[in-house]
Amino acid sequence: MGSVTDVNQYDDSLLIKSLKEAVIAGFITFLMAAILIGVKSEIAIGGIELKYRWGALFAAAGIAAAGRFVLSYLFWGRDTKVGDYLDKGLNGLSGATSGMGKIIPIALLALAILLPFLLMQAVPAQARYYLDIATVVLIYVMLGWGLNIVVGLAGLLDLGYVAFYAVGAYSYALLATTFGLSFWICLPLAGILAGFWGVILGFPVLRLRGDYLAIVTLAFGEIIRVVLLNWYEVTGGPDGISRIPRPSFFGLADFKRGDSGFAALFDIPYSPMHRIIFLYFLILALALLTNWITNRLRRLPLGRAWEALREDEIACRSLGINTTNTKLSAFAIGAMFGGIAGSFFATRQGFISPESFTFIESAIILAIVVLGGLGSQIGVVVAAIVLIGGTEIFRNLEEYRMLVFGLGMVLVMIWKPRGLVSTRIPSVFLKERKAVSADLVAQGEGH
Amino acid sequence: MATTRKTTMTRTPLLSVQHLTMRFGGLLAIDNLSFDAYKGDITALIGPNGAGKTTVFNCITGFYKPTEGRIGFAHETDAYDKIDALTASANRSDIHGSALYLLERMPDFEISRDAKVARTFQNIRLFGGMTVLENLMVAQHAPLMTASSFTFGGLFGLKKYQDGHSHAMELAKFWLNKVGLTERADDPAADLPYGDQRRLEIARAMCTEPKLLCLDEPAAGLNGKESAELNELLLFIGKEHGTSVLLIEHDMNVVMGISDHIAVLDYGKKIADASPEEIRNDPKVIAAYLGVDEDEVEEAVKTPVKKKAAKSKGAKK
Numbered sequence: 001m002g003s004v005t006d007v008n009q010y011d012d013s014l015l016i017k018s019l020k021e022a023v024i025a026g027f028i029t030f031l032m033a034a035i036l037i038g039v040k041s042e043i044a045i046g047g048i049e050l051k052y053r054w055g056a057l058f059a060a061a062g063i064a065a066a067g068r069f070v071l072s073y074l075f076w077g078r079d080t081k082v083g084d085y086l087d088k089g090l091n092g093l094s095g096a097t098s099g100m101g102k103i104i105p106i107a108l109l110a111l112a113i114l115l116p117f118l119l120m121q122a123v124p125a126q127a128r129y130y131l132d133i134a135t136v137v138l139i140y141v142m143l144g145w146g147l148n149i150v151v152g153l154a155g156l157l158d159l160g161y162v163a164f165y166a167v168g169a170y171s172y173a174l175l176a177t178t179f180g181l182s183f184w185i186c187l188p189l190a191g192i193l194a195g196f197w198g199v200i201l202g203f204p205v206l207r208l209r210g211d212y213l214a215i216v217t218l219a220f221g222e223i224i225r226v227v228l229l230n231w232y233e234v235t236g237g238p239d240g241i242s243r244i245p246r247p248s249f250f251g252l253a254d255f256k257r258g259d260s261g262f263a264a265l266f267d268i269p270y271s272p273m274h275r276i277i278f279l280y281f282l283i284l285a286l287a288l289l290t291n292w293i294t295n296r297l298r299r300l301p302l303g304r305a306w307e308a309l310r311e312d313e314i315a316c317r318s319l320g321i322n323t324t325n326t327k328l329s330a331f332a333i334g335a336m337f338g339g340i341a342g343s344f345f346a347t348r349q350g351f352i353s354p355e356s357f358t359f360i361e362s363a364i365i366l367a368i369v370v371l372g373g374l375g376s377q378i379g380v381v382v383a384a385i386v387l388i389g390g391t392e393i394f395r396n397l398e399e400y401r402m403l404v405f406g407l408g409m410v411l412v413m414i415w416k417p418r419g420l421v422s423t424r425i426p427s428v429f430l431k432e433r434k435a436v437s438a439d440l441v442a443q444g445e446g447h
Numbered sequence: 448m449a450t451t452r453k454t455t456m457t458r459t460p461l462l463s464v465q466h467l468t469m470r471f472g473g474l475l476a477i478d479n480l481s482f483d484a485y486k487g488d489i490t491a492l493i494g495p496n497g498a499g500k501t502t503v504f505n506c507i508t509g510f511y512k513p514t515e516g517r518i519g520f521a522h523e524t525d526a527y528d529k530i531d532a533l534t535a536s537a538n539r540s541d542i543h544g545s546a547l548y549l550l551e552r553m554p555d556f557e558i559s560r561d562a563k564v565a566r567t568f569q570n571i572r573l574f575g576g577m578t579v580l581e582n583l584m585v586a587q588h589a590p591l592m593t594a595s596s597f598t599f600g601g602l603f604g605l606k607k608y609q610d611g612h613s614h615a616m617e618l619a620k621f622w623l624n625k626v627g628l629t630e631r632a633d634d635p636a637a638d639l640p641y642g643d644q645r646r647l648e649i650a651r652a653m654c655t656e657p658k659l660l661c662l663d664e665p666a667a668g669l670n671g672k673e674s675a676e677l678n679e680l681l682l683f684i685g686k687e688h689g690t691s692v693l694l695i696e697h698d699m700n701v702v703m704g705i706s707d708h709i710a711v712l713d714y715g716k717k718i719a720d721a722s723p724e725e726i727r728n729d730p731k732v733i734a735a736y737l738g739v740d741e742d743e744v745e746e747a748v749k750t751p752v753k754k755k756a757a758k759s760k761g762a763k764k
Contacts (some may be wrong), residue, residue: 296601300595302595
């Protein structure tokens with residue numbers, strides 16, 4: 001709109017215009033809210049009496065006026081869009097080209113490592129609560145990173161990812177309760193079993209594209225859940241499996257009070273927080289392992305073939321890439337991380353039932369990947385913190401938090417339709433690593 | 448190498464398409480087509496729109512399974528002695544003895560990976576969201592996969608993979624330089640102008656180190672200068688680099704300028720197969736291209752399809 005040369009004059013007229021608009025907006029809100037908010041009928045002795053709520057009425061008008069002023073003065077009257085501000089903040093996250101891109105992941109990692117100690121110092125009474133939230137967030141980060149391989153890199157929309165989470169959880173629960181195997185043996189086994197089921201799912205969907213792929217994977221997720229629900233002899237059906245063993249401190253000590261405990265091993269006073277902190281660091285390590293392997297794979301021919309598959313399957317075949325094996329490997333490796341996260345979930349909860357593995361879980365994990373930006377590792381972290389941590393923090397809002405959650409999603413999809421971090425970092429470069437804009441990156445099947 | 452063999456009269460082909468027929472339901476797209484492409488040659492496949500050229504390509508590169516016919520491909524010149532024995536067996540290829548392949552039996556990715564036939568597409572198919580360099584690295588998937596010990600070695604950064612990677616980078620740089628895209632190596636492929644995308648697709652196909660490069664209308668949409676550069680590139684590939692080329696093209700400057708040998712298709716049938724000079728003066732080819740009156744065509748071209756059409760028209764009268 002306006003030129004940049006006479007900024008002051010431009011700003012003055014804009015200020016007056018914005019103030020006018022704000023007053024009008026406030027006045028209209030006042031009129032409308034006068035009846036809706038300003039008066040309230042209450043049951044009184046002998047009938048109903050009207051109560052005037054001047055405070056609420058003026059607050060509503062004030063909020064409308066202030067909101068209108070902010071929008072008019074800062075955004076609507078100018079060339080910048082609201083999304084640009086969001087971009088500025090988020091581009092730092094992705095760009096390997098900018099300094100921010102390097103600092104933010106390291107800062108997040110440092111924060112993640114120090115978090116238990118900071119919480120113990122700052123809010124000792126609520127440290128356990130916050131650490132539990134952080135652990136759940138990290139489970140979803142790991143699940144998001146696992147699904148990112150299938151959806152973000154290989155471009156295969158998987159709506160049944162929770163199936164592998166369930167396979168991993170039940171693998172550990174059954175192996176541990178039936179055969180008494182330790183957590184550290186079951187962890188890789190659960191990963192392998194889930195990867196195996198990833199291949200089993202992969203075969204029937206190899207030829208499917210688009211919506212059909214999404215529907216079949218969705219159905220697969222439901223099949224696993226229904227089997228778990230009905231195969232009473234093995235899975236315990238809706239009763240689930242309880243008394244799942246807790247993980248030991250690498251087989252050296254448990255986290256109980258007594259001589260065999262972690263506290264006794266290190267000769268420190270017993271605290272129930274030790275196990276919580278240990279679980280937190282365990283999932284942090286598992287999530288970081290997922291991230292490390294994924295980043296490694298992206299620079300290997302297999303990972304590059306996944307991304308090429310997302311871009312153009314026919315071209316892949318013309319270059320001698322076996323697309324069948326490539327797709328299956330994506331399903332298997334993605335499922336493996338889901339399974340490992342599942343067995344962590346089982347050991348942390350101590351109890352699992354099919355109710356924990358409903359479709360909504362798949363949807364949340366997929367929402368994390370899509371909101372974070374397909375293929376972006378750091379985006380998944382941000383989205384998991386916002387979605388999982390956010391819904392926990394807004395727990396006081398009760399049912400309204402779902403409203404906030406939905407509104408947030410709509411806003412992100414308007415401003416950042418390709419997810420929060422929507423640039424792709426090339427896996428190899430000749431002179432400099434330039435981020436690729438998401439507009440150029442294909443989304444693969446089923447989007 | 449190619450020139451010495453040219454002088455001898457009995458040359459054995461690299462690619463030998465025999466009695467190829469492709470039917471889509473009731474439509475006969477290719478009708479009993481046979482032609483050969485020789486080692487070191489640039490062979491062109493031309494014909495009017497809808498003649499079935501791209502279908503032939505799709506059959507050779509395994510994207511279609513031909514209804515009938517045999518497509519032999521031999522890395523060594525004497526391998527064709529064994530083609531009947533191989534056809535009688537249930538095998539796809541005779542790699543131990545003579546590197547002989549029956550392409551109609553192989554899935555598409557094996558044709559590129561094992562038989563070493565690479566192709567480009569009429570509507571360019573690059574990996575648009577990946578950089579130019581990444582496109583060339585994806586093309587070297589098979590050797591890199593071996594070097595990375597099927598990912599496990601590469602995951603831990605073993606020396607074998609690092610060697611494989613630097614070798615792949617060298618090959619990519621060589622072709623980047625050849626097609627003049629070194630400056631744009633780190634830009635996304637979708638950002639390149641059209642002509643560069645065409646050349647990148649050729650470079651990508653060459654990074655698979657093929658024995659035969661199949662190009663589907665590489666000059667389409669190029670201006671005069673660009674198609675002259677393309678000629679140069681194709682001559683380099685065919686003559687200096689020693690990769691045989693099979694070419695579909697409408698741009699006669701390209702076809703006549705660089706081909707050793709031209710096969711002409713019309714309505715799925717081969718109507719001519721000769722050197723550029725002979726093709727230029729062939730009345731059947733001229734008729735097929737210029738679409739002269741039906742009576743003249745009947746005189747010039749004694750093909751049963753046209754005769755039938757003319758006859759049925761006559762009967763109606």
